[in-house]
Structures are given as structure tokens and as C-alpha cells.
Amino acid sequence: MIGILGGGQLARMLALAGKPLGLQFMFLDPADEACASELGEHLQGDYTDRALLAQMAERCDVVTYEFENVPVEIIDFIAEKTPVYPSAKALAVGQDRLTEKNFFRKLGIATAPYYAVDSFERLQEVMPEIGWPAILKTRRFGYDGKGQAISRSAADLQQAWRELEGSPVIVEGFVPFRREVSIIAARNISGAIVYYPLSENQHRGGILRLAKSCDNDPLQSQAESMIARLLEALDYVGVLALELFDLDGHLVANEFAPRVHNSGHWTIEGSETSQFENHLRAILDQPLGNTKTRGFAAMQNFIGGVPSLKEVLALSEVHMHLYNKTPRKGRKVAHATIRSDTPEALSGRIAALAKLAEQTDDS
Ligand code: ATP
Ligand code: MG
Ligand code: MG
Numbered sequence: 629m630i631g632i633l634g635g636g637q638l639a640r641m642l643a644l645a646g647k648p649l650g651l652q653f654m655f656l657d658p659a660d661e662a663c664a665s666e667l668g669e670h671l672q673g674d675y676t677d678r679a680l681l682a683q684m685a686e687r688c689d690v691v692t693y694e695f696e697n698v699p700v701e702i703i704d705f706i707a708e709k710t711p712v713y714p715s716a717k718a719l720a721v722g723q724d725r726l727t728e729k730n731f732f733r734k735l736g737i738a739t740a741p742y743y744a745v746d747s748f749e750r751l752q753e754v755m756p757e758i759g760w761p762a763i764l765k766t767r768r769f770g771y772d773g774k775g776q777a778i779s780r781s782a783a784d785l786q787q788a789w790r791e792l793e794g795s796p797v798i799v800e801g802f803v804p805f806r807r808e809v810s811i812i813a814a815r816n817i818s819g820a821i822v823y824y825p826l827s828e829n830q831h832r833g834g835i836l837r838l839a840k841s842c843d844n845d846p847l848q849s850q851a852e853s854m855i856a857r858l859l860e861a862l863d864y865v866g867v868l869a870l871e872l873f874d875l876d877g878h879l880v881a882n883e884f885a886p887r888v889h890n891s892g893h894w895t896i897e898g899s900e901t902s903q904f905e906n907h908l909r910a911i912l913d914q915p916l917g918n919t920k921t922r923g924f925a926a927m928q929n930f931i932g933g934v935p936s937l938k939e940v941l942a943l944s945e946v947h948m949h950l951y952n953k954t955p956r957k958g959r960k961v962a963h964a965t966i967r968s969d970t971p972e973a974l975s976g977r978i979a980a981l982a983k984l985a986e987q988t989d990d991s
Contacts, residue, residue, distance in 0.1 A: 629654055630908065631688035631710075633675060633702070635662030637951040637960065638694035638888050641896070643667035645904035656684055663952040675702060685709035690911050692866060696722055696886055697769060713817075713865040713911040714886040721862065722886050725767045725798050735857045738880045740873075742800040748789050751799060755785065761802040764788050766795040772958075773834015778802075803880050805873035809842065810891040811851040814867045814906040815859045817913035822906065823852045824899065824919045827891040829871075833991055835958070838982065839891040840926040840974075841898055850879050858884060867892070867907040890929070890960075897947050897965045898925025923967055924974040928981045930962040933988030940964055943980050945973070958991040 630646060632639040635657030643653045643664055653668030662670055673680045675698060684691060685706045692713055693703075700723070703716040721731050726744045733739060743754040744767070755762065760782070766775035775795070777788035808831065812824040826842040842848070855870045869889030871882040892903035901909075901917025909916050933955045934940075940948050947965045955961050964981055968974040 629688045630911075631656070631684040631691035631706075632664070632694055633691065633698050634694035635659065635664040635670060636694055637663055637953070640664035640667060640951060641893075641904045641949070642692075642694070642888065642907060645896075645902055646908050649905070649908065651908065654684060654688060656680055661952075661954065666952070675699065678705065681706055682709070692887075692907070692911055693719075694887055711911075714868070715863065715865065718862045718864055718868075718886045722884055723768060725765055725770070725883065726796075728883060729798070729800075731858075731861075732881050735861055737854050737857060738878065740800045740803045740880060740882075742798050744796070744798050746796065748786065748793075751785065751789055754799065755782070758799055758801045762788075762799050763802055764792050764797050764799050766792055766797055768796070773831070776834065803873040803875055803882075805875055805880075807874045808871070808882075809845075809847065809851065809874055809879075810839075810869055810871045810889065811848075811855050812867060812869045812889055812892040812895070812903055813852070813855045813859060814903070814910045814916055815864050816910040816916055817865050820916055821856065821859060822916045822919045823848075823855070824892060824895060824903065825921055826851055827894070829891050835929070835931060835960075835991060836890050837929055837931075837985075838926060838978065839894055840978070841894055841921050841924060843921065843924065843971075847874060847877065847879055854879060854881060866910050867903050890963075891927075893949070893963050894925040894927040894965050894967075895919075896949070897967045898922060923969045924971050925965060925967045926974055926978050927963050927965050928978070928985050929960055930964070930985055930988065931960055932957055932990030934962045935984040935988050939984055940981070943977055943984075945977055946981060 629652050631654045635655035656671045671680045700720045745751040761780045764777045777791040779785045779788040808829045809826045815821045826845045827839045830838040869885045873880045895902045900920045950962045953961045966977040
């Protein structure tokens with residue numbers, strides 16, 4: 629039995645990948661309609677409910693999680709009875725943007741210039757070094773660009789500060805990137821590592837919209853060496869995703885996610901072994917699966933709503949993934965993968981799919 633903290637779409641896709649391997653799942657999630665729940669046992673309750681956590685620890689061979697804001701004490705509590713991967717250390721480092729960026733720096737991984745700031749005076753003091761535009765980010769709990777404020781000039785600095793005032797923040801320089809990419813890797817308990825080809829990612833309003841596989845990317849080995857340093861330094865087990873900015877051929881790290889990642893959803897149909905299956909193999913210390921791509925793949929997110937199934941399925945080489953979630957403004961409710969034999973065919977299909985996604989996107 630595999631225990632997963634969280635019962636959202638990532639847990640759902642982990643379970644879907646685990647079924648053919650004969651695995652069984654248990655999800656801890658406070659929601660009534662947790663979308664993974666139909667694929668296993670749903671322990672409904674708070675993540676801090678010690679009785680439920682003890683039950684999960686008791687009955688599971690291994691526990692993992694689908695979101696990075698799990699309190700670290702909970703991981704420590706479960707880990708006293710049963711193994712939890714990725715470890716509490718990986719989780720703790722990534723939960724705070726300051727410790728995360730300091731960790732990158734210690735490992736020689738380039739980042740945007742950054743400072744922790746605890747007052748407006750301190751912010752003004754460091755701005756000459758950061759320069760404009762700059763981004764203020766809350767150190768904890770940010771996702772999909774929430775908890776961020778941009779300052780474009782000295783004139784709006786105070787306003788940006790006020791937006792986030794009250795939470796510990798960092799300020800970082802804006803990276804004038806050519807493109808955003810991510811690399812996903814998996815490391816198993818024995819220390820074997822596999823890397824996926826880079827994914828090129830397009831965001832709008834801080835939310836990932838489109839992710840596309842990069843074949844033979846010139847920056848692949850640079851990205852692999854960066855994520856390898858993280859995997860080794862954290863003695864990491866599971867799938868790890870590292871978000872990067874391509875700054876004229878030099879990669880700059882933004883953040884990592886100690887879990888399966890939205891930019892890796894195209895691996896379900898686009899790779900020999902998906903990120904979900906490899907995460908399970910890694911935490912069970914099984915041999916890791918081949919990460920070779922099958923042609924060219926991309927993923928389109930559906931935010932807030934989903935176009936009619938008929939229209940999506942009418943596009944050939946398109947695979948639909950509905951998360952069984954009630955549509956709500958700005959909520960990721962589904963994605964579709966396109967897999968083609970040539971980059972040209974892929975581009976045409978991406979355009980068609982993006983057009984459909986626009987119709988129901990409410991964000
Ligand atoms: P996620 O949903 O990926 O966890 P998040 O809320 O943790 O998002 P970031 O990934 O740090 O936030 O930022 C969201 C997006 O904002 C980035 O993907 C990028 O497009 C843009 N962004 C963030 N930081 C910078 C920066 N320093 N320079 C340029 N763009 C940035
Ligand atoms: Mg993030
Ligand atoms: Mg991000």
C-alpha cells in the first residue's frame with residue numbers, strides 16, 4: 629500500500645500509473661470530493677490529524693506527497709513508523725524561498741540576484757543591487773504566481789511592498805529570459821538517476837499553460853548537472869522538478885518542486901516511462917524506467933473549464949485527462965497531451981488545442 633498526502637490530480641495520476649504495477653493507494657485529503665479518491669482509500673481529514681496519520685503510517689509500506697506545503701513535522705511523525713519519500717530535508721529546503729535560494733547558491737547553481745527583506749527600509753537599501761524590474765515574493769506558501777508583486781520602478785516600490793507586507797518576503801531581480809524550461813529527474817533509493825528531456829514552459833498570469841518536450845536541447849546537459857547536484861546533496865528519493873530560466877544559453881534556477889510536476893504531464897504519453905511511474909519506482913527502489921521520448925509531445929492545461937470532449941477528441945494524436953474536479957475560477961481541471969511524430973505536426977495540433985482551451989479559460 630502506498631500512502632499519498634493529498635488527493636488531487638497529481639495523486640490521481642500517481643495512482644493511475646501504479647495500478648498496472650499492482651499497487652494500492654490510500655490518500656489523506658480534507659476535501660469531500662478529492663479527485664483521487666475513486667482510485668483508492670480516502671482518509672478524509674486534516675493533514676495534521678495524528679490519528680489519521682498514524683493509521684496511514686501503520687498500513688502503508690511507503691508514504692509520499694503531492695504538494696510541497698505539507699508541514700515538515702508531519703513527515704517526521706510518519707517517518708518514525710514508515711519511510712517517507714522525498715525526505716523531510718528536501719521538503720524543508722524547498723518550502724522557504726530563502727533557504728531554497730541559499731541552497732542553490734551553496735551548490736554553485738546560478739539564481740537571479742535576491743535578498744531577504746524584513747522592512748521597507750531594507751528593501752530600499754538593496755534595490756540598487758537588484759535593479760528594476762524586481763519581483764517580491766512571499767518566502768512561503770506561494771504557488772501559481774500567488775504571493776508575488778512586481779515593482780517596475782522606484783515609484784511603485786512601496787505599493788508592491790504593501791501588497792505583501794506582513795509575510796516574510798524575498799526580493800529578486802527580474803530575469804529577462806529567452807524561455808522558461810524545467811528538468812525532471814528521478815532518483816531511487818539505491819541512488820540510480822534518470823533525467824527527462826527538458827520541457828519548455830509557457831506561463832500566463834503565473835500559471836503554466838503549455839509545456840513542450842525539447843528534443844536534443846543544447847542546454848540539456850547544463851540542466852542535468854544542476855539537478856544532479858540537488859539530487860545528491862539532498863540524498864533525494866523520488867521525482868524532482870527544477871524550474872529554470874534560459875538566459876541566452878545560461879540556465880538560472882528559479883525554484884524546485886519535490887514532487888511530480890505539471891510540466892512533466894506530457895511524459896504520460898510522450899515518454900517510454902511517465903514521471904508518475906518513475907516516482908513510484910523510485911520510492912519502491914525498483915529499477916527506473918527509460919525516459920526516452922516517443923516523438924514530440926506537448927501538454928495544454930485547461931484552467932477553470934473544459935471544452936467539449938467531442939471537440940478535443942476530434943483532434944487526432946490528442947489524449948485527454950480529466951481530473952474529476954468541479955470547475956472553479958482559475959482551477960486546473962484537466963490537461964491534454966499531444967504526441968506527434970514530427971515537430972511540424974505537433975505545432976499544428978498545439979495551435980488547435982490552445983484555441984479550444986482559450987474558449988473555456990476563465991483566468
Ligand atoms: P509555481 O506554480 O510554479 O509553484 P510560484 O508561485 O512558486 O509558481 P514562481 O515559479 O517563482 O512562482 O513564479 C511564477 C512565474 O513568474 C515563473 O514561472 C516566471 O514566469 C515568473 N517569474 C518568477 N520569478 C521571476 C524572475 N525572477 N524573473 C522573471 N520571471 C519570473
Ligand atoms: Mg512554486
Ligand atoms: Mg514556479
